Amino acid sequence: EVQLVESGGGLVQPGGSLRLSCAASGFTFSRHAMHWVRQSTGKGLEWVSGIGTGGDTNYADSVKGRFSISRENAKTSLYLQMNNLRDGDTAVYYCVRDTGYWYFDVWGRGTLVTVSS
Amino acid sequence: DIQMTQSPSTLSASVGDTVTITCRAGRSISTWLAWYQQKPGKAPKLLIYKASDLQTGVPSRFSGSGSGTEFTLTITSLQPDDFATYYCQQYHTYSRTFGQGTKVEIK
Numbered sequence: 001e002v003q004l005v006e007s008g009g010g011l012v013q014p015g016g017s018l019r020l021s022c023a024a025s026g027f028t029f030s031r032h033a034m035h036w037v038r039q040s041t042g043k044g045l046e047w048v049s050g051i052g053t054g055g056d057t058n059y060a061d062s063v064k065g066r067f068s069i070s071r072e073n074a075k076t077s078l079y080l081q082m083n084n085l086r087d088g089d090t091a092v093y094y095c096v097r098d099t100g101y102w103y104f105d106v107w108g109r110g111t112l113v114t115v116s117s
Numbered sequence: 118d119i120q121m122t123q124s125p126s127t128l129s130a131s132v133g134d135t136v137t138i139t140c141r142a143g144r145s146i147s148t149w150l151a152w153y154q155q156k157p158g159k160a161p162k163l164l165i166y167k168a169s170d171l172q173t174g175v176p177s178r179f180s181g182s183g184s185g186t187e188f189t190l191t192i193t194s195l196q197p198d199d200f201a202t203y204y205c206q207q208y209h210t211y212s213r214t215f216g217q218g219t220k221v222e223i224k
Binding site: 058099102105108 | 213
C-alpha cells in the first residue's frame, strides 16, 4: 500500500524552529518528486515547497529563506526544516507525492503545526 | 502566482442531483488542472487531472471539462459519500495554486 506518514508537528513559539518528517512506503521513493502542502483555516491549501528526484528545491515566496526541504532516499524520507516560524505558519502540513506530471496523487494524513506564544 | 477562483463557495444539493463547480484561472493554464475532494479531518483525494482525466478508482459520475482559464467539475447523481469540499489546483507553474474550495452540503 502506498503510504505517506508525517510526524514532527507541535506547538512552537514565534521565532522557533521545527523539523517535519515524512516516511514513505509502498512505492519507489527515489523516482518521485515530493512536496509539502499546508492547510490553514484562513488561507486554504497552499503549496509550500518541493524537491525533485535530483534534489533540486523550490519554495513558496512566503517561506523562502526560512524553510528548507530535503530528502533521504535510502530512508525513503522527506523532511521540512522550518526556522523563524511565524503565526501565519500555523497549519496542517501534508507530505505529498508528485506523479511526475506536476499534479499530486498521494497525500499523507498531515501533521499540525501551531505557532503561538 | 496564478490565482484560482472557485464558485460557488457553498452549494446545497440533494442525493441524486447533478452539481457543477466552476474554477477560473487568473491566466491561461491550458489543461493543467486537477480536482481534489476533501472530507473533514482527511487529506485531499485526487479526482481528476489534466482537466478531464479521471483518476483510477474514481467513480464515473465525476467529470471535468475546460481549458485555458475556465473549468468545471460535474458530479452527476450525487451520492451521500460525495458531500465534501472540492478544490481545483493549477499545475501550469511550479508554484502550484489552489482554489479556495467549494463545500457541497446536504440540502
